[in-house]
Every structure is written in structure tokens, then in C-alpha cells.
Amino acid sequence: MTAIKHALQRDIFTPNDERLLGIVNVCKAGKKKKNCFLCATVTTERPVQVKVVKVKKSDKGDFYKRQQTWELRDLTVVDAKDASKENPEFDLHFEKVYKWLASSTAEKNSFISCIWKLNQRYLRKKLEFVNVSSQLLEESVPSGESQSVAGGDEDALEEYQELSAREEQDIESMMEMCEFAVSNAEAFAEKLFKELQVLDGANIQSIMASEKQVNILMQLLDEALAEVDTIEGKLSSYEEMLQSVKDQMDQISQSNRLIQISNTNNGKLLDEIQFLVNYMDLSKGHIRALQEGDLTSPRGIEACISASEALLQCMNVALRPGHEQLAAVNQQQKLFAELRDTFARRLTNHLNNVFVHQGHDQSSTLSQNTTELTLPKHSPLHRDLLRYAKLMEWLKNTHREKYEGLSRTYVDYMNRLYEREIKDFFEVAKIKMAGTSKEAKGKFATLPRKESALKQETESLHGSSGKLTGSTSSLNKLTVQGSNSRRSQSSSLLDMGNMSASDLDVADRTKFDKIFEQVLSELEPLCLAEQDFISKFFKLQQHQTVFPPLAQPETEEVDGSVPSRMPPQADHRHSVSSEKDLVRLMMNKIFQSIEPELNSLIALGDKIDSFHSLYMLVKMSHHVWTAENVDPASFLSTTLGNVLVTVKRNFDKCISGQIKQMEEVKISKKSKVGILPFVTRFEEFAELAETIFRNAERRGDLDKAYVKLIRAVFMNVEKVASESQKTPRDVVMMENFHHIFSTLSRLKISCLDAERREAKHKYTDHLQSYVINSLGQPLEKLNHFFEGVEARVAQGVREEEVSYQLAFNKQELRKVIKEYPGKEVKKGLDNLYKKVDKHLCEEESLLQVVWHSMQDEFIRQYKHFEGLIGRCYPGSGITMEFTIQDMLEYFSSIAQSH
Numbered sequence: 001m002t003a004i005k006h007a008l009q010r011d012i013f014t015p016n017d018e019r020l021l022g023i024v025n026v027c028k029a030g031k032k033k034k035n036c037f038l039c040a041t042v043t044t045e046r047p048v049q050v051k052v053v054k055v056k057k058s059d060k061g062d063f064y065k066r067q068q069t070w071e072l073r074d075l076t077v078v079d080a081k082d083a084s085k086e087n088p089e090f091d092l093h094f095e096k097v098y099k100w101l102a103s104s105t106a107e108k109n110s111f112i113s114c115i116w117k118l119n120q121r122y123l124r125k126k127l128e129f130v131n132v133s134s135q136l137l138e139e140s141v142p143s144g145e146s147q148s149v150a151g152g153d154e155d156a157l158e159e160y161q162e163l164s165a166r167e168e169q170d171i172e173s174m175m176e177m178c179e180f181a182v183s184n185a186e187a188f189a190e191k192l193f194k195e196l197q198v199l200d201g202a203n204i205q206s207i208m209a210s211e212k213q214v215n216i217l218m219q220l221l222d223e224a225l226a227e228v229d230t231i232e233g234k235l236s237s238y239e240e241m242l243q244s245v246k247d248q249m250d251q252i253s254q255s256n257r258l259i260q261i262s263n264t265n266n267g268k269l270l271d272e273i274q275f276l277v278n279y280m281d282l283s284k285g286h287i288r289a290l291q292e293g294d295l296t297s298p299r300g301i302e303a304c305i306s307a308s309e310a311l312l313q314c315m316n317v318a319l320r321p322g323h324e325q326l327a328a329v330n331q332q333q334k335l336f337a338e339l340r341d342t343f344a345r346r347l348t349n350h351l352n353n354v355f356v357h358q359g360h361d362q363s364s365t366l367s368q369n370t371t372e373l374t375l376p377k378h379s380p381l382h383r384d385l386l387r388y389a390k391l392m393e394w395l396k397n398t399h400r401e402k403y404e405g406l407s408r409t410y411v412d413y414m415n416r417l418y419e420r421e422i423k424d425f426f427e428v429a430k431i432k433m434a435g436t437s438k439e440a441k442g443k444f445a446t447l448p449r450k451e452s453a454l455k456q457e458t459e460s461l462h463g464s465s466g467k468l469t470g471s472t473s474s475l476n477k478l479t480v481q482g483s484n485s486r487r488s489q490s491s492s493l494l495d496m497g498n499m500s501a502s503d504l505d506v507a508d509r510t511k512f513d514k515i516f517e518q519v520l521s522e523l524e525p526l527c528l529a530e531q532d533f534i535s536k537f538f539k540l541q542q543h544q545t546v547f548p549p550l551a552q553p554e555t556e557e558v559d560g561s562v563p564s565r566m567p568p569q570a571d572h573r574h575s576v577s578s579e580k581d582l583v584r585l586m587m588n589k590i591f592q593s594i595e596p597e598l599n600s601l602i603a604l605g606d607k608i609d610s611f612h613s614l615y616m617l618v619k620m621s622h623h624v625w626t627a628e629n630v631d632p633a634s635f636l637s638t639t640l641g642n643v644l645v646t647v648k649r650n651f652d653k654c655i656s657g658q659i660k661q662m663e664e665v666k667i668s669k670k671s672k673v674g675i676l677p678f679v680t681r682f683e684e685f686a687e688l689a690e691t692i693f694r695n696a697e698r699r700g701d702l703d704k705a706y707v708k709l710i711r712a713v714f715m716n717v718e719k720v721a722s723e724s725q726k727t728p729r730d731v732v733m734m735e736n737f738h739h740i741f742s743t744l745s746r747l748k749i750s751c752l753d754a755e756r757r758e759a760k761h762k763y764t765d766h767l768q769s770y771v772i773n774s775l776g777q778p779l780e781k782l783n784h785f786f787e788g789v790e791a792r793v794a795q796g797v798r799e800e801e802v803s804y805q806l807a808f809n810k811q812e813l814r815k816v817i818k819e820y821p822g823k824e825v826k827k828g829l830d831n832l833y834k835k836v837d838k839h840l841c842e843e844e845s846l847l848q849v850v851w852h853s854m855q856d857e858f859i860r861q862y863k864h865f866e867g868l869i870g871r872c873y874p875g876s877g878i879t880m881e882f883t884i885q886d887m888l889e890y891f892s893s894i895a896q897s898h
Contacts, residue, residue, distance in 0.1 A: 001025070001107075008039065008055060012066055017044045018051070022114030025103040029089055036067065038100065040114050042122065050118050052092070070094050073123055078112055079130040109136055272320070279317045280332045282339070286310045290343040295350045301387050304343070308394040311339055315398070344399040347391055351406055354385065355413045373432060373515065375425050375522045382533040393539040407538060411589045414530075419593045426597040429519050430604055433512060509688070512605060513615040519601065520623050520640075527591060527636040534586055540579040580633065587635030598643045602650065610654040611685070614692045614702075617651045620644045621698040648701065655705045658685065662716040673727045674841030676720055679736050682713050683743045690747055703751040710755045713740065714762075730770035731839045735846060737763040767846075771853045774832060779825070779861075785816045786868055793872075802872040810876050813869070822882035826890040829858075833894050855891040859884055 001023070009020045022040035027033040036056040043049045050072040055064050070092075077093035088102040090112065102108035112129070113136045119127050129137060175188075286307035293307065294300025315336050323329050396403045534540065605612040624644050627637040662678040686706070693702045717740075721732035737759045744756035785808070792802050802808050820828075833851065840846055862884060869878055882890075 004037070008037070008064060012053075012055060012064060013039070013041055018042065019044060021118065022111050024107045024111035026100040029099040029101045033101075035103075037064075038111065040072075040111065040118060042118065048122055050122050052115075072115070072118060073125060075115070075127060077128045077130060078115060078132065080108070080112060080132045083131045083133045109133075112136060272323075275320070276323070276326075276329065280314050280329065282307075282310060282314055282336070287339065290339045295347065295388075298387065301391070304347075305390045305394075308343065308391060311336060311343070312394055312398060315340065340398050344395055344402050347388075347395060348402045348406055351385075351388060351392075352409055355410050373425070373428050373518055373522070375526050376421055378526075378533075379529065382529065382537075385537055386533070389537050389539065392537055396539055403538075407586065411586055414590045415592065418590055422591070422593050422597055425522070426519075426601055429515060429601060433515050433601070433604060434608065509609065509611065509615065512608070512612055513619070513692075516601075516605065516612075516616055517619050519598075520619060523594065523598075524623060524627070524636065527587070527594075527639075528630075530590065531583060531587055531635060534583055538586075540583050584633065584635050584638070591635065591639070595639050595642055598639075599646050602643070602647055606650045606654075610650075610657060611688060613647060613650040613654045614689055616647045617644075617698055617701065618692050618696045620647045621696065625697050651701065651705070655708055658682075658709060659712040662712050665716065665720065667720055667724060673720065673724050673732050674735065675739050676717060676732075676736055678716065679713060679739055682709055683739070685709070686743060686747055686749065690749070706749060706752055707755075710740075710752055714755070714758070727839055728770060728773075730766040730773065733766040734763055734770055734850075735841060737766065738846060767850065767853060771850065771857045774836065774854065779820055779828070781816050782820055782865065783861075785813065786865055789868055789872055799871045800874060803876070808872075810873055810878060813873060813878055817878065817881060820881060822886050822890075825882055825887075826894070829890050830894050830897075851891065851894075855887070858887060858891075862887065 005020060005023055008023070013020050018041040020039055020041050024038050025035060026038050027035050034056075036054055039053045039055055041051050041053055043051075052070045052072060052075070053066055054068040056067045057063075058065050074094050075092060077091070079091040079093070081087045081089045081091070086105040088105050088108055090100055090102065090108050092098045092100070102111070112132060116127075116129065116132075116137050119125060285303075289300075289303040289307035290311060293304040295304060314332075319329065392403070392406070395406070602613075602616055605616060620640060620643060624637065624640045627634060627640055631637060658678070658681065661681075665676065665678055667673055689702055689706075693699055696702075717733065717736045721729040721736075724732050741756060741759040741763055744752050744759065749756075789802055789808055792805060792808065793799055797805070803810055803813075832854070836850055836854075840850065862880065866880065869876075
């Protein structure tokens, strides 16, 4: 390697004023091994440039050539691959990464060390060395120590160190003193050698002259050593004395430390005692209040509340570690437990007595309110019991079993109390409701005539399944009798039905509405007040908790059924998920009779008049909406929602009953039809519904019912018209659809706009059809003659050639026209008027409308006949026996005469 280094220096780098400082034999990693050399060089001229040169042996001869050159300042990273193991691979990161494989790890390490030193000496740039041992990266090179640069020594680096400014100045001044220094280097070197010898001799003489001074210095050093020994002896004696003092101070420090530990322990013990005294000591007054406190007076209740809170605070103290082993603490805890049990027992017994006495007191006052439709107020009871709310909270936190027992006792007594009150309240409501119906329909034998009989009827409805008879079921076999029947006669037939919808006037229904509203208005504040009291008294609104459900009551429903809101017995074994659910559960137990009583009342109202379901639907919907705005999951909201389902079901039954009656209606074969009864009933229903549902929340239910009813009305009107034998179909359709159109136009029901237009269209079409069919009778032969003329023209006969047809010549036309003189026409029209009068009913007053339409149609036919005569019989001079003016006089005189 040394020979190669000298050869490269001579052949490649010396001609370029460069010096070779490091060399490594490499080949590219991962490819065919073509050896080359990486050389680290510096320029001899200033400023010094450091380069990395790739040298490769020429293929044509045994000489080397420079292949690629990089500036050292462009090098960013040197990666040795592995700092702990021998690995000849390394990477140099210039503008791209060059991967090399050295011939040996030693050459690689020498080359990397050379690069580091060159960077430190000439560039001092931030060059990153990765996976390089720290031993290779020395900060400085020791002077006088020769180190290898590239497999040899570092003399070359030392030889070519840059001169300092002072050295340059001295050399220049010396060369100036010898003018021949440049021209005769040998003479200059010889002179310098002689001067160096002179300086060496002077140095030796100077050293020999200073020997005496050295001896004096050695003597002084010996004296100093003796003095040092003396001082060390004194220091040893001092150290022994200080050691004694140190031992005494250690003993004093130990004593002080023990005293401090004792004081600290005493302080901690005092803190513990003060803690136990402050937090586990109950005053005698509190103990006396818990054992003997008066639970009837306000002052006694306040004292018991304060004592119970203090007791709870003492029992809930978080004891520190070790406190539970103290006998005093155990004694206090035992005392607290006894006081807790004693007071819990006293409080439970007292509140049980309060519940029982209050229940008896309320029951004794029920007889005073039996005649009024009001529910007794429980605000005094709630006010008295709320004084114990904090004690109930204490009982809930300390003695859950007694708390649950009190809850069950309260629910049991209040259930019995409210059941009696609500039952009597609903009996009064039913009597008033049925009494109102009795006053309005005293002539019907189907209604009871005594209040006791009414009460028996209402009681029979209690617990009913809601299967009620329709309010107008007696109309299922209604027939229209007599050719001269009028609407008053139809009403008299309806009066024979059992409690039909038309039997009650608006005043009776309004009175029923007020009774039902009063019932709901009395129940709503009662339930809200009780629910608010339960939440406050039993402290069930603060936070969520898991609480076991109340036991099932001993009594059940009369029919053995369980209200739909109550969970089954098996579900009661599971805990209620929240205190809100517990409030609802307690309310369900207390007021379990409300829903059956409401359903019974609704059944009675629906039996009296099925139209009452409209009133009940509106009122119940409003109260449900109000309750849901307050609390959607409350007992009141849930119960009213269940009852609303029943009311909606009755409403749907009412609509279905109306439709069924339409389908089952029968008409007489001997009398004219007129306005059908179910059309009149639809008008009554719509008028009543629009009054009731004004600004109601359940308007959508009414709109759906309207659509069902009107479609049924349309279908059954057409059915009856098709079955009618006495009255023409067009007349039945025309009159009834005219009545429907008038009703819908007057009431302006937006959801029935399409049906209103359809009714008008049907009325107009059947009016026109009736007029056309009727007019064919007074001029029958003339009509048939011109129909034949039109048939010939339609077959292709020219209009002017029709008169040459044998059956339609001029003589035949004159013969037919002579059969209809003015007098005969007037007589035929008079008979037509009488026939139309027999067909039409008086309720709709359509006679003049029909008669005027016939006049217009007759004139149209007259003009049509004249046109045919003019076109088919031109120049014949044939005309009708009467004129248009004659016809107008005929129609007018006939109408006035009748």
C-alpha cells in the first residue's frame, strides 16, 4: 500500500499541487468487484482545498488515472454501517449515496479517521458520522506522538502544517539578514547549523552555572519538608480533640432528635384525639332527642332532624387506619348503631300511625262530598307529612329496610283511601252524566227513571271491556215511507231509536262536555300533587339509584285483571333502574283505580251518545298534551295516554258505526227517497265536529274520519239511487249530492275540498241527465222523427236529400208537427211539471232549478229542430206550431200556477 501511495502521489497528485493524506482500496458494493482507490487530498496552495478523489487503474496500461473528484465540503454523512463489529462496508453521502466495500476494516477505519481530522482542521463543518466508533473521532492529536494516517505515520500531516504569522515573519527577517539564502541554500543551511551549535553551547554553560542555585533550592525544600512534618503533628492532635467534641455533639443531636420525635408523636396523638372527639362525639341533647324526642311538635321534629343529621355525620366519618382497633371507637360505633336503630324504630312507628290516622280522618269526610263533583284535597296531609321529609331521607340513607316498609305502608293506605274517593267521585260523575241524558230523553222507556237505577247501570259498566252498542244502531233497518214524506217525518222515525245521536241537542252535549272536563280537571291536580309529594317526601328526585320494587298489594282488581301499565309479578323481582321509575311505580299502585274508572265513565258516555266520543277525544288529547309537556314519562301522562287509546278506539267505532248504518239502510219501494238519512246524519256530524275540534290537537284524526265518512256517503248514495224504484236514479243522485255540496261549501272543511268539487260535479251531471231524459216525453214522436233524420245524415245521406226519403218526406214532417200544437205542448209540459214535482223532495227546493234547466234544454232542442228543418227541408216553409216566446210563456204560467 505504501508503494501505491507514493506512486499515486508522484504520478497523479504532485503534478496538480496536491498532497495525498489518506487512501483506501475499495470496490462498489453489490456489483462486480472492480477495484479502485479513494484518496483524501489537500492542495498545497492557499486557500487549502480538501477533496476525495476516485482513482482507477487504466485498462490500456499499467498506470492510474483520476476518474471522479468530490469536494469534502459537499460530504454530509459518513455511515460506517456497524460500530461494534468489523464490517468493511461504508457509505459516503454526497449529492447521492455512494456505497463502498473496503479491502479491510482497518483501511476503512483509517480512511474515516483521516476524513474526520481533515474536516476538523480545515473545514469544521457539521459532518455527521453514523455507526462510527468514538475512538476514531478524537478531538485533537497529541504533540510529539506519531500517528498513522493511511496505514503509515502522521508525519506528513505534521510536516505540512500551516505556518503561523509570527513564524512567517521570523523566517522572512532571517532570510533578509542572509542575502544569499535564496541563491545558495547550502551556504544558508551551513550558517544556520553553525549558529545552532553556538546556541547549544551557551545553553550547556548556563545549566552548569546554575548548579549552585539548584543546591540552595534543594536545601530550602528540605527545610520546608521538615516544617510540614511539624504542622502535620499539630493537626493530628487537633483532630483528636475535634473527634471528642464530635462524639459529644452526636450524642446531643441524638437526644434532640428523640425529643423531636416524641414531640411529633405527641402532636399526632393529640390530632387523632381531637379528630375522634370532634367527629365521633354526639352531644347529650342529640342523644336525648333521638331517644325521647317529640315527633309531633314542630320544635321536637326540628330537634330530631338536627340530631339525626349529627348522628349520620358521626357514623359516616372516614376513620383513619388503626382507629377501628380502639376500644373507645368501637364503643362509640356501637352506641351510634343503637341510637340509629332506636330512632329508626320510633320514627317508623310514628309515621305508620300518622298514615293510618290520616287515612281514617280522610275517610270520615268522604260522605260530605258525595253530592259534589269534586275530589277531596290532600294538601293538609301532605303539608303535615313534609315536615318529616328530612327524617325520611335520613331513614333512606341509614335503614333502607324500614324506609321500604314505610313506602309500602304509605302506598297501601293511600291506595285504599284514593280508591274509595275516586270510586265515589266517578259514581257522582256517572249519575250526573246519566241524569243529564234522562232529562233530555225522558220519553224513552229504555232509560232508567230513578237515580238508584242509574247508579246500578253505571256500576254494571264498571270494569267493562269497552264493547259498546252503537248510538244509532236502531237505524240499521230504517225505511223511508210514504211518497209525500218530508224531513220532519224522517226525524220522527229517528226519534223512535234508542239514544240516537240526533236525540241530544247541543245543550245536553255541552253539559256532558263540562262534566267530562271537570272530571279530568279534578284528577289532574290530584295526581300532580301526589306525585310531587312522593318525590319530596321519599326523596326520589335527587339522583339515580338502584332500588328494589314495592311488593304487590294484598287486594286485586274486581275482575282479577292487572292494569296494563303495571309490570307482571315476575318482573317485580328485578330492581327498578331509577328513582323516577320508582315514583311512577308508587303512583301506579296508589292510583290503580283511575284508569278502570275512566274507561267505565267513557263507556257510559259512549253508550248515552256515540257522538260524545268526539268531545272526549278533544278533551283527553288536550290533557295528554299538557301532561306530556310537563313530564312525558310521568304517571299522569302514561295513564291519560292509555285512556286516550280507548277514547280513540271509541271514536273509530263511532265512525265505523256510521258507515255500517249507511251500508244497511233500506228504502221503501212505494215512497220517494228524498234526502237520505245518512246524508243528514253526516251533516249533523260535520257541524258538531267542526264546533268541537276547533283549534284541537287531534284535528288529523277528524280529517281521516271525514274522508272515510264522505267516501262511504258517496258510495251508498249511488247504491241507494241504483236500487230506487219509485224515484229516478238521477233525482236521488242530484238531490243528495246537491245537499252534500251545500253542506261542504257552508262548513268549508279544507280536507274535503276534492270531495266538495266531486259532489258538485255529480250534482250537475245528474241534473243535466234528468232534464234530458224527462224532456223526451212531451215531444216524443217529434223527437223520434228528428232522430231518424240525424241517423240518415249520419249514414251518408245529404241533408237536402233527406226530404226525398219516404219515411222522412215533407208530408211526414207536417203530420208529426201537427200532432204537437201549442195547446198540446203546454199540456205535456204541465204533466211534466207535476211528474217532476212528485219526483223531487221539498227539503232541497230544487224544483225551480230543475224547471229552469228544462226550459233551457227545451229551447235548445227547439232551435236544434228548426235548424234541421232549415237544412233538410229548405224552401218548404214548414215551421213548428209554436214559437220560443210561446214556450217561455208556457213555462212561466205553469210554474206560477203551481
